């Protein structure tokens with residue numbers, strides 16, 4: 635039986651990520667961290683060299699390449715699938731050459747539409763995420779008519795673009811982009827109504843890990859203390875039909891989702 639969920643472990647090779655900036659910036663530390671997460675049950679390792687936290691500044695392609703490619707190359711021989719978290723075609727191309735088979739583009743191929751042709755050409759998987767605007771501006775008074783319907787329509791349009799560019803439907807994952815131009819209320823509504831996004835028919839990725847709205851809800855300022863809050867969102871996400879969970883804390887997530895999946899399985903397929 636296919637596993638009911640996959641965990642995507644986050645490998646941030648950055649000095650400034652919101653929750654673990656600098657912890658894995660050194661190349662060998664990032665590689666060891668990735669291997670540890672694979673041992674803990676990560677089916678996917680998502681390697682990124684540019685923070686997209688609110689108000690962050692872009693990183694030049696040359697620097698992003700220098701951060702990401704050696705880590706992708708080293709992790710390509712692990713049991714996990716290697717994903718590259720980038721919005722730049724140049725970085726994705728080099729990461730694919732180094733062994734990545736999944737492109738996680740937080741702009742849903744809007745930053746560089748040519749990303750779609752690259753993914754199609756190499757038969758890679760892709761994750762298309764929703765973000766309102768760009769990181770520098772996205773948290774300034776985000777507004778939607780209906781947050782779930784608006785994001786569902788966006789993801790459907792982006793997936794249609796990907797298919798038109800030659801990407802097979804079963805290679806496409808969609809992600810509502812928790813925290814990317816959303817208030818706490820928007821994030822909670824997306825989580826609660828996640829089954830509506832699942833109804834699109836694509837694999838749904840959920841990325842809530844340690845995010846600010848969890849800190850606001852629990853009063854936990856240190857992102858490392860948001861693991862239990864993250865786990866709660868992932869349990870809800872699995873129950874609503876998401877199957878890929880992008881997290882910093884793999885072992886805790888694996889335990890919680892194993893128990894959740896075993897319980898849900900009693901209801902049949």
Ligand code: HH2
Nearest residue numbers: 646651652685686687761763809812841
């Ligand atoms: N969130 C972040 C980055 N990439 N990709 C997907 N598909 N979904 C997400 O929710 C998502 C993502 C932000 O988290 P993180 O990588 O921990 O932080 P930073 O962007 O500061 O490096």
